[in-house]
Amino acid sequence: MSHNGLCRRIIPCLDVAGGRTVKGVNFSNLRDIGDPVELAQRYEEEGADELMFLDISATHEERKTVFDLVERVAYKLSIPFTVGGGISNLSDVERLLNCGAEKVSVNSSAVKRPELVSEIAFACGSQCCVVAIDARMRKDTDKEDPIWDVLVQGGRQNTGLDAFAWAQKCVENGAGEILLTSWDRDGTQDGFDLKLTRKFSDGLPIPVIASGGASGPGSFIEVFQEGHADAALAATIFHDGMWTVQKLKDEVKKAKIAVRV
Amino acid sequence: MVEAIDVVEIGAGNIGSVKRCLEMLDIRYQVVNATNPPTGDMPLLLPGVGAFGPVMDHLRKDRLDERLVDLVKNGTPYLGICIGMQILFDSSEEAKNTRGLGLVSGVVRKFQDGKVPQIGWNNIEISPSLNGKNTAHFPEEGYVYFVNSYYPDPAVKENVLYYADYYVRFCAAVAHKNITAFQFHPEKSGKFGKELLKRWIDSVT
Known part of the structure; x- marks a missing residue:
């Protein structure tokens, strides 16, 4: 079998509300x-492979600002980014x-209505449909x-669903990636x-x-080597x-893991 | 500075990222489609994420396929990105009964190993058998962002511009006469991706 040159991805996550971090x-x-x-922009300069924007706006008014934010980000960034939250x-x-997002991430709304995943996959392609599972x-x-x-609603509610079975169902419905927290x-x-991570x-x-x-x-070295993760996300x-x-x-590269440096 | 690029709308949606990238590079462009067809005066750029069948159907419905083939055969420079690369070939395993544009001979195959689609950054290396056709002076190697389940397999290996590895050594870019095409997304590939786009634009103007 030929070598796989694909790099493991490192993804900084930004929580945003009302258009601010x-x-x-x-x-x-x-x-x-x-x-x-x-x-x-700073993260792109530093070598981030992708970015994740998690909209944690509390109000409808705040939430509307996300579209404008995505557009502003898209004009400054030349790496892919995902938008999730609400x-x-x-x-x-x-x-x-x-507005320029490469992918979207859905979570509670997909649990509530699993067809949302197939709707996104059908209309926009699996590659832009990330399902986030807490x-x-x-x-x-x-x-x-x-x-x-x-868990849904930011961890406040336990659905009792088996997370691995839920992930399998999302794959069947056309999810392109799983963001596993x-x-x-x-x-x-x-x-x-x-x-x-390894099980999934x-x-x-x-x-x-x-x-x-x-x-x-x-x-990160552990989660790539032992957890077999394709990508890893961090904020703090x-x-x-x-x-x-x-x-x-x-x-990470010193540990002989393929990363883009 | 180039006069303009014709960005061809191929019904695959989301050409926004390429448009934004051209704006960042300060390149003027116009969007062309069936109602405002390309004339061949400007280099053609076909971007897009999409599926082989629907994209070819869309082009055939409007007879834009014939127009593109005529223009490219008459020497108009063509840059294809992702699905804009795959449709150049004769056929694809993605849509067995659909013919491609047939401008580059070969077929488009599905990845057989690993997670599909391939998503992420992979290293591309310039083909050793390119025969000095690197007229755009593309760099030897670099990391670019891929999102693909299918990859092109050109019949003539001298048409391969870049190779990459994803459980199989595959053609990541082609260069054939006035045609250049990338399987990856230069518009999402940071500084290196922008450099690739810039070198193509410089070479066709």
Whole structure:
């Protein structure tokens, strides 16, 4: 078999609300940390492979600003970016793609109405349809071969759905990628959940983006080597300046993992 | 500075990213389609994410396929991106009963291994058998962004401009007479992608 030259991707994530980049703890005490366009450009300069914009706007008024933001970002960025958060219908998807997003990510709205995934895949192609899954290990599950539940509404509601079965259904419906967030690790900086990531990445025919728990380069090296992730996403370690994308990628490359540097 | 580029609307949607990229490069362009067809005075750029069958159907419905073939055969420079590359070939495994434009001989095949589509950055390397046809002075190698389930397999290997590896060594770009085509997305490939576009534009003006 021929060599595979495809690189593992490192994806900074920006939380946005009302057209600004925000940061907070558990969606409360949001703090404005600047212009998303400037931050996005900085990440591209540093070598980010893609960007993720997660719209956490609380109000309808705030949410409307996302289209304008996407358009402004698209005029400054020449790497692909995904927009997620609060997307519930095809017309919003088409508008975001027209504004310049490469992909959209759907989460709670897809759980509520799984046909949304097939509608997006049919109208716009699987390649632009990312399904975000927030997974938390089920209590009393077999720790050797665990089951994870799907959480929705920013983790506030447990659907009781088996996350892997849900991911398989999304693939059948035409999802192009899975953004898999470990709710057990999110915000902990304890490293990605390797068992979770590996189960999904090995078991699904589409790329899996690992999320939740990123710390230093070691966590990325692990999630690529042992978790078999196709891509890994992080927010805090980049926002807080602990690591630049470039320095992180240099370290990952030293571990003989294919990254774009 | 180039006078203008004709960006051909091929019914595949989302030509926005290419338009924005040309604006960033300060290149003037106009959008051409069935109602405002290309004349051949300007180089043609065919971008787009889409499927082989529907795109060819769309072009045939408006007889834009014949127009494109005539113009390219008469020497108008053509740059195809992604589906704009695949339709240059004779046929595709994506739509077995649909003929392509047949401007470059060969077929479009589906990836057999790995996750499909291929999504992400892959390294392209210039073909050693290009026979000095690199008139646009494209760089030796670099990382570019791919989103593809299918890849072109040209009948004449000397037409390959760049190779890349995804469980199979595949043709990532072709250069044949006045035709250049990229399977990847230069408009999404950072500085390197912009450089590729710029070199093509410089070479055709």
